[in-house]
Amino acid sequence: MSVRVNIGCGLCVGRDWINIDGSWNAWLANHRGLAGLLTPIIGRGWKAWPAGVVHGDLSGGRLPLKDATVDILYSAHFVEHLTKEEGQVFFRECLRVLKPGARIRVVVPDLEGAARRYLRDLDACGGRDLRAIGECPGDEFMRQLSVSGPRRRWTKAADWYQVWYDYHRHFWMYDRQSLSVTAERAGFCEILVDVRLSESGIVGLDQVERAGAVGENGEGFALEAVKPREERER
Numbered sequence: 001m002s003v004r005v006n007i008g009c010g011l012c013v014g015r016d017w018i019n020i021d022g023s024w025n026a027w028l029a030n031h032r033g034l035a036g037l038l039t040p041i042i043g044r045g046w047k048a049w050p051a052g053v054v055h056g057d058l059s060g061g062r063l064p065l066k067d068a069t070v071d072i073l074y075s076a077h078f079v080e081h082l083t084k085e086e087g088q089v090f091f092r093e094c095l096r097v098l099k100p101g102a103r104i105r106v107v108v109p110d111l112e113g114a115a116r117r118y119l120r121d122l123d124a125c126g127g128r129d130l131r132a133i134g135e136c137p138g139d140e141f142m143r144q145l146s147v148s149g150p151r152r153r154w155t156k157a158a159d160w161y162q163v164w165y166d167y168h169r170h171f172w173m174y175d176r177q178s179l180s181v182t183a184e185r186a187g188f189c190e191i192l193v194d195v196r197l198s199e200s201g202i203v204g205l206d207q208v209e210r211a212g213a214v215g216e217n218g219e220g221f222a223l224e225a226v227k228p229r230e231e232r233e234r
């Protein structure tokens with residue numbers, strides 16, 4: 001049976017996939033007795049998660065997988081939660097764990113699409129005073145970038161975990177060019193962008209790719225690439 005891995009799965013957990021995520025809610029969903037006791041303090045967020053997600057922080061570099069053991073590696077709306085350097089390491093790790101000739105599919109929010117939408121919306125305002133509307137095109141652009149977020153305070157117990165594990169903020173954003181360069185530098189070949197779900201040959205992709213993961217106006221685009229069959233000089 002082919003080994004398919006879904007990294008940064010969130011709630012998009014595939015039945016026939018190894019699903020990995022660093023959220024403590026994923027860990028708690030595997031320890032439901034303890035989670036039940038802690039619910040008055042930590043809230044009920046863990047209840048949305050199915051059991052069986054492999055828990056692990058993936059910003060540290062190493063994927064919890066052996067060399068050349070994976071047939072398909074999928075990751076959607078995760079890489080932008082890593083810094084640029086961590087993202088490069090992530091792609092190298094993906095190359096390490098994939099079998100020669102195996103495929104990766106990475107979906108990220110679309111920096112170019114978001115920027116183009118921002119400029120289009122700004123132009124459409126035509127210099128009108130937007131104070132009465134209350135929402136400016138720049139607000140939506142900033143939301144899409146997600147580089148900011150609520151300020152976390154050590155004094156608020158519920159924020160402690162967020163201070164330690166800042167999994168919701170974006171640390172880097174990609175367009176088609178920069179994601180392709182990252183994949184190429186890691187050693188991938190046959191790099192294609194904008195591969196639609198219906199065009200992808202990956203079996204069982206519909207289990208893990210949610211509707212709207214790929215879309216216009218900055219929502220997201222998909223890159224697919226292949227691990228070379230022959231070891232290349234690096």
Ligand SMILES: C[S@@+](CC[C@H](N)C(=O)[O-])C[C@H]1O[C@@H](n2cnc3c(N)ncnc32)[C@H](O)[C@@H]1O
Nearest residue numbers: 008009010021022023057058059076077081167
């Ligand atoms: C925006 S969600 C994407 C979820 C899903 N793949 C999707 O397409 O909707 C990002 C996921 O990555 C996880 N994540 C972010 N940073 C992480 C890290 N450093 N290690 C492990 N998981 C991380 C978060 O817990 C979250 O579930």
